[in-house]
Amino acid sequence: MRRRLYEKDHEDFREVVREFVDREVVPHQARWDAEHMVDRETWLAAGRQGLLGIAVPEEYGGGGHRDIRYRSVVVEELARVGAASLNSGFSVQDDIFLPYLLHLGSDEQKRRWLPGLVAGELVGAIAMTEPGAGSDLQGVRTTAVREGDAWVLNGSKTFITNGIASDLVIVVARTDPAAGSRGFSLLVVERDMPGFRRGRKLEKMGLVAQDTAELVFEDVRVPAANLLGEEGGGFGHLMDNLPVERITIALQALYAARAVVAWTLDYTGERTAFGKPIAAFQNTQFKLADMVTELDLVQAYVDDCLHAFDEGELTAVEAAKAKLAATETQKRVVDRCLQLFGGYGYMNEYPVSRAFVDARVQTIYGGTSEIMRTIIARDLTGLR
Template sequence: MSVAHSLNLRSGFYDVDHDDYRASVREFVRREVEPHYLEWEEARLVPRSAWQAAGKNGILGLAVPEQYGGGGVSDFRFPMIVAEELSAVGATSYLLSLRLQDDIVLPYLVDLCTEEQKQRWLPGAVSGELVLAIAMTEPGAGSDLQGIRSTAVRDGDGWILNGAKTFITNGINADLVIVFARTDPDAGSRGFSLFVVERADPGFSRGRKLDKVGIPGQDTAELVFEDVRVGPENVLGEIGEGLIYLMQRLPKERLSLAVQALAASEAAVKWTQDYVFERTAFGKRIGDQQATRFELADLETEVEITRAYVQNAALALTEGTLTAAEASKAKLWATEMQVRVTSRCLQLFGGYGYMNEYPIARAFRDSRVQTIYGGTSQIMKEIIGRDIAGRYPKEAGR
């Protein structure tokens, strides 16, 4: 029994509906992902057919209203199941691509689109026919979103968009890209807006498909916007509200990354436990060595305690009460834990742990970016620290 399952049975976190959905996702992973995943990694791209298969099998668009083809379910435990089942087979690149679409980009469309935009975009995003991306980060501006240089200048009833973005997940496959741009340099935090750029728009091009340390199958790209005309029908939400829209949705993005980190850590611990009780050294199983048992005890304890916090955060998100600081704590702790856990698990595999044919090697390689994107660990600490400082009025220290 896996770490996740042992804790879930004790906590009652999942119910029968979740168990039924897990069985469906597990069958999908066995049939559609496991036989092909290493090919996707070698090709450095998840094929369009894999997106469409996810849509056909109810993996995409869980929170999209039913009238647009989605599941109409806001319960965040369902996406957690997808993360757990894909992590169990080491399919990190595919998982990150899907979760970017569902947990990070789709909420913007569901919440901010006009009815006409919803009819135009949501059904394709749910079916996997449309791949989504969001373009915030720039070559000279990472976590500092107010430092971006991309601009959108009004032109008649539309806008002319110029700029460059980098580290964009799903950047090569993307059919729709939500672009964060400056629309008024004198308006401070109210000087940013969101625009939807489509694949065939003149002036929109892809730069390099970036060569990363890990998650090779997940396409990360540079995007270039040269005098891209965006009509009023592709403005997302209200002009000047872009930064506010981003801030409102970052807690879900960060919790999604925490869930992925937790699921990957659980999988790594399970692979390691299986391995050390199958291999022998000095006349007995590796897992029977005291040093190994102590290490296993640390690993399982750390993962299970993390799961308790992440589960509470997931319930809070579903209820609409998750705060930015709470999401930042989940992201900070779970991603840093993932780096520690996968490294220690790899050590217990010995030389085999360094071979890419073993999923622990890929998990170790893929873990490192988790403490960087979606807000670095240092940014998470700053958010948490500001929340703490805010509990103490400055006047109290005079």
């Protein structure tokens, strides 16, 4: 039997999160989908409720809880209502942007940016992917050249989550073309810097309420004080922070799949065919049994990864395994559930339809399943 993941404090926090989700999320999801954007008031409301910056020290206005299980509660409650777009946007802020700032930021940078991020007054994004460089970060062409007390930034990024809403963007740039993997640095670009502009808000198959954009940098003068971490240390900083990104994607996948199974169980118990509920047919029962078993097995591994993370022991390989298992399982489970809904599963009025298209990107972003398998295989074989 796996260890119990949550304790009383986490369950008390869940009540706060659930109240927020039912009040601030559920009534607005259809509008967000239509507008392809989550409104800013939702970020501010989450800040007021204490749902952003959970791990940020109290001196900067955060929750002061380094325990990742509090973030897990937020992910689970948003997944419960199918709010995958908002889940993804919040995750970029809390699980990607904030750890970079917490681990690498100077005291001045923390004082300047953390309070606003915690309050939802500032939205963060990270710009790694380029039109010609996805999983292969060595292909990054965006450059930054030092001129006096500033870096002059040129290049473009694509598929950037929170790209339109973002006030602060951590940009991966090549600062020394001759230094190989030691030639990348991280620069924080602020919303109103001259030369920084948003490109298209991209139209996507799923996660339609999540603003995903192209970003363009044309001779943007980024103050030297906005260098995050070490000059030339960007690639290493990225590698250090990828495990937490991947374990939270695993959480989103796991809890989204569990929510879809719950919806399917309700539907098949109510929907009848040939005079009895669909859930009474052996085919339905076997599929439900298989899916719940798969999810329980993945849950046990992910739970162990969360404990390992809190103990400072989660490895990149373990995070890759969690992401691979959870996202591939989500893809299979949601597809099977849609099948059990029959024709109604293809209709947008049923949440399983949205869950189906939202799930597809999970095996792609944060490192594709193929990259996860490569990481795991290299660890197994010692070969590169």
